[in-house]
Amino acid sequence: MTGPFNRRRAAAAAAAAITASALVATAPPASAEAAPIPPEVNLNDCPALSELPEGADPNFWLCSVVVITGGRLQFGNIDQQIDKPLALTYANGFDPVTLEQKFVFRPLKGEPLKVPGGVLGIPGSDVLPFLELHAQSQLAGDPQVSPEDDPNIAYRMRLKIKNINPLLGDTCYVGSDKDPITLNLTFGTTNPPAPNKPITGRGIEPHPDDPTVFTSTVVDNAFSVPKSTGCGPWGLLNGIADFRAGLPAKAGTSTAVFETMAKFRGYSETSAFTSLAKLRAAQSKIETKAEQAR
Template sequence: MISRSTVRRLAVSALAVGGTAGLFAAASGPAVAAGTLPPNLAKYANCPISDPTVASCVYIETSSAQLKVGKFDLRTNDPIKLEFGLKNPPPTYEDVAVAPNNGHKVMTAPPIEVPGGIFGVPGAGVGPLAAYVTPELTEVPRVNTNNLVNQEGVALGLKVKAKVHNPFTDVLSIFGPGCYIGSNTWPIPLDLTTGTTNPPLPNKPISGAYNPGTPEGWGIKFDDVRAVDNTFAAPGASGCGTPFGWMNPIVNGIAGVPSKAGTNTAVLVADISITDANEVREPLGLDPVYQ
């Protein structure tokens, strides 16, 4: 059995040279009663720690997000949150995301206002003419912490669909409750990198950013990570106008979708926190798992 002190010593050395093994480098927080997470671990409340294969817990919270798809240029400073566990199964030991097993969604996102409303007219997107888009995941993320740190390749892969609605009135009820840009079978694929993209024209390369992590409890926090993708194509509308999607062409015209690769952009600026899953198991009275 590997002792926690050994893990700590190895992790401190790894953090000193910038490796991802430094995820668990800092001292533990104060002891708390079993069954209660201390404040510094509360963000990991939805980590699937009851799964013994989960080795670490991840919490991501954006400070800003942009999703430019077709004619829609969506921006928000309201937080988008992603919560999941990570396992590293043999023989590759690559990162594999594990969704919460308590019914909580991997991603929670606010409604993002469409500038100009449903008709895209500046100043007209108010009240019943307002339109909002809420992104939803269609599957668990793909994660590569090595790519995150090394600023190359895909650090965070997200497949999303975007619900078109007005949460404050029923004017857009004509679209039905299942009006989306994209779908479960044809999502918007975001391959977010902290490195530099290589998009088809007319888009030009853009770069993400990575700041070395700082110790946070028995884990590490990466502040103000900028993850970008402008290489993806976006699908058209689905489920708009029940029961046969008869309003899909109308939404396609309003949103300018489908839109080809090289014309869309996604930019997320986020804080990323990762900790040893055993650090979350311990105050909840669960036995540690050594892998």
């Protein structure tokens, strides 16, 4: 016999799978030639069971890795091509009784990107090490996966970008924990303020070389970028860093286009996360129950 508790438990498992793998379960399919899978698309950094919240049931938890494998981030005078992978690994799951969802995030992992033109912003001037400029994206707060306030958003990421150069010191950032660069990344079409115009991402589909890896493109061009902080002794070089980067950049003048690859696994072999077929079946069941409850 299926009682209310068992129905709730099944719904929690399905909902955990769908929400945690929002890339798979909710994005529309699309066609695009896929790039080779980089080695960073792996689950080696998954939180251990001991790192999950106390009392977490592994049957209701999933580990995912989302790797930005290419694209660009443009703001102000900066138009940075992403030529090195940037990986985000996280675990999420539901309490099978309360249905409360929880996350455990790892830090972003990736090598710093070399900024063309260096600290002077002049092509070819960065041949000397002290004129080179590298940028490294870091989390300024936990991301949100499919945030409830906007179903069109796949990921809300709050970032700060460390500027790496001996003249700028070790604390020079664009964005901060208190004033981050907030990206509302979507597979769909953006609605930015002028002068930017709408752009559209690309829905998820399995990679042709590995059906357990899913490719997509997420975009945002409605975000703003704050001024620099902590550049040089006592922040004396903040103004110079801002002049170089063209900051602050108001909303509607910046663009993020991220090519991504995602992979996931459940914490239990008997969990609802073992295959894409189960995810889609779970989604269908929830939608049917929702229709019946109306």
